[in-house]
Amino acid sequence: MLLSKTLRSSTFKLALLAIAIFGASVVALFGYVYWSTASYVRAQSDHAIWAEQAILQRAHDRAGRDGLIATIEQRVADERFEGNVYLLVDPSFARVAGNLMNWPSAREGPEGWTNFSAREWKAEAAKRPLLRAVFATLPDGYHLLVGKEIDDLDEFAGKIRAAVIWTIVLLFVLAGVASFSVTRRTVGRIEAINTTSRAIIQSGLGKRMPVRGTRDEWDQLAENLNLMLDRVEKLMGEVKQVTDNVAHDLRTPLARMRGRLEKAYHESEYGQALIRETLADLDKVLGMFSSLLRISQIESSGRRAGFGTVDLAEIAREVVELFDAAAEEKGGHLRTVGDERLLVTGDRDLLFDLVANLVDNAIRHGREGGQVTVEIMRSNRGALISVADNGPGIPLDERQHVFKRFYRLERSRHTPGNGLGLSLVAAVAHLHGARAEMVDNKPGLRVRLCFPRIIPAKAGMRGECFPPSDAKRLAG
Numbered sequence: 001m002l003l004s005k006t007l008r009s010s011t012f013k014l015a016l017l018a019i020a021i022f023g024a025s026v027v028a029l030f031g032y033v034y035w036s037t038a039s040y041v042r043a044q045s046d047h048a049i050w051a052e053q054a055i056l057q058r059a060h061d062r063a064g065r066d067g068l069i070a071t072i073e074q075r076v077a078d079e080r081f082e083g084n085v086y087l088l089v090d091p092s093f094a095r096v097a098g099n100l101m102n103w104p105s106a107r108e109g110p111e112g113w114t115n116f117s118a119r120e121w122k123a124e125a126a127k128r129p130l131l132r133a134v135f136a137t138l139p140d141g142y143h144l145l146v147g148k149e150i151d152d153l154d155e156f157a158g159k160i161r162a163a164v165i166w167t168i169v170l171l172f173v174l175a176g177v178a179s180f181s182v183t184r185r186t187v188g189r190i191e192a193i194n195t196t197s198r199a200i201i202q203s204g205l206g207k208r209m210p211v212r213g214t215r216d217e218w219d220q221l222a223e224n225l226n227l228m229l230d231r232v233e234k235l236m237g238e239v240k241q242v243t244d245n246v247a248h249d250l251r252t253p254l255a256r257m258r259g260r261l262e263k264a265y266h267e268s269e270y271g272q273a274l275i276r277e278t279l280a281d282l283d284k285v286l287g288m289f290s291s292l293l294r295i296s297q298i299e300s301s302g303r304r305a306g307f308g309t310v311d312l313a314e315i316a317r318e319v320v321e322l323f324d325a326a327a328e329e330k331g332g333h334l335r336t337v338g339d340e341r342l343l344v345t346g347d348r349d350l351l352f353d354l355v356a357n358l359v360d361n362a363i364r365h366g367r368e369g370g371q372v373t374v375e376i377m378r379s380n381r382g383a384l385i386s387v388a389d390n391g392p393g394i395p396l397d398e399r400q401h402v403f404k405r406f407y408r409l410e411r412s413r414h415t416p417g418n419g420l421g422l423s424l425v426a427a428v429a430h431l432h433g434a435r436a437e438m439v440d441n442k443p444g445l446r447v448r449l450c451f452p453r454i455i456p457a458k459a460g461m462r463g464e465c466f467p468p469s470d471a472k473r474l475a476g
Contacts, residue, residue, distance in 0.1 A: 011186050015179035023172055030164040038157040045132065045153055046113070052084065053134050053146040060138060068144070069097040085121070085131050085147040093143065103143065104133075111136040121149075130154060189218045193225070205233040257282065310351060312342045312383055312451070313376045319355045320374055323363060331369035334359070338376035344383045344451045346432045354428040358387040358447055361422065366391030366444065383451045390444035425449075 060068040072088060075081045076099045087098035095101060104116040112135060117128040133147025192210050199207050208229060209222035257278045264278075313336075320336050327334040344351075355374070362372040366389035375386045429436050434451045 012179065012183040015183055019172065019175045019179060022175065023168070026168055026171055030168060034157075034160050034164050037160055041153055041156060042150075045148065045150060046134075049132065049134050049147055052148075053136065053144070056086075056144060056146060057136070057138075060144075065138075065140060065142065068138075072097045083149045085118075085133055085145070085149070087145040089143045089145075091141040091143075096142065098145070100145070103145065115150075193222065200229070205229055205236065253282075307345055307347055309343055310346055310348045312344050312351065312385055313339055314341075315348065315352050316355055316374045316376050316385060319352065319359050322356070323359050326360075327363050327372060330363065330366075332363065332366065333371045334363070334374075335371070336374045336376065339378055342376050342378055342383050344432075346451070347428075350428045350431070354425050354449075355385065355387070357422065357425050362387050362389040362391075362445075362447075365389070370444070379450070384448060385451070386446055386448040388441045388444060388446040390441060393440060393443065393445040394438065 056068060056071060059071040063070070069088065072086045075084065076086060085098075085100060087100040087103065088096045089103050090096055093103045095103075100118055101120050102118070104114055104118075113132070114135065115130060115132050117130060119128070121131065122129055129149045129151040131147050132150045133145050135143060135145040137143050196207055196209050208226045211219050211222045211226070213219065260278045316336050320334050324334050359372060359374060366372060370390045373388045375384075375388070377384050426436070429449055432451055434449050436447065436449045439446050439448065
């Protein structure tokens, strides 16, 4: 199965194409090396033959025919010139001197080069050696032939040719084996990912891509896919949690509405009051869905067109004035401290909702008769606003969840609200490039948000206001 997939894979086909291109280049290169080497060796041999013929011609010019014959006989007898060919013939091509008996047939021109075999040259050899010679006609009409045996040159060229051929064959074999091995490994890793993907499709997000620990690109791909699956699984869990919370929060008002409508149907004298209460519950449900739509719009950065320069301190004072009566109803106190003027870039309405939600949460979940403080201050790197109460606070392990939609603490299940206020805060903070953290107020909780003085053009960029701490960073 894996073998057939390997042979059909595009990686293997590309490898074969690369081998073909590489092979053609190697063949051309080694062919050139063979041709240049063989040509050089033959050129050196021809140069030696030509130099030997020049020596004999100078001997003829200097001492005449007798001097040439003496020089030829001397060289034939000298072992240093073994392998050389000499022949001097008269105008009728009858032998005069040399170690050949006959002039090569069909070589009766005035001068030139020739390759030939002589019957008497090494007659004991199984194969007649190949001779190469240069011949010329002397001024007195005699013909001179000078050459040498070149079988060793052909043998050398043949060895080079064989070495080139075997090298090319070996390179092709090694390249084919390497390509097949690499392709098989690649296909194996891809098939492992495909198998795991099919298992995830069939059985859910519980499985993960195999990681072999080699730290290569396949392990990096598997790790990234596993991180993506972790993220998807987390998001699916959050969607399930949101669905459960929506079902829990909508079940009670819808059941009440049905009961009231049924009662109004049977008791017409109470119908107006029951319908009024039902409309209030419907308004609550519609408000919940409006909040969800608004959060989605903010998270998609659809409200950045309304950005401008706003005074964060002025917004805080307006919110405190709006909620002052609500704080007094619980016997508490609401106040602002800090700078009189603090300019940031943002959407005024969204920033107002952000501060209002923080203050509303602090009042509702703080203790009776407690104090809520809204602090505005300027830092070295941005604008800081914090809302603090002296209530029971939020456990450390739950602070990372409170900005999720519909998330509510167990002790807050019986208080008014839908768990969307802090989700709106998180969305607005992220849109404005802000960072948020929750710290203990000892007692109570302090929520701090840091806004850059100039909002970056790219959504989601963060301004630094507060130094690193052990607090839970939650939004932005």
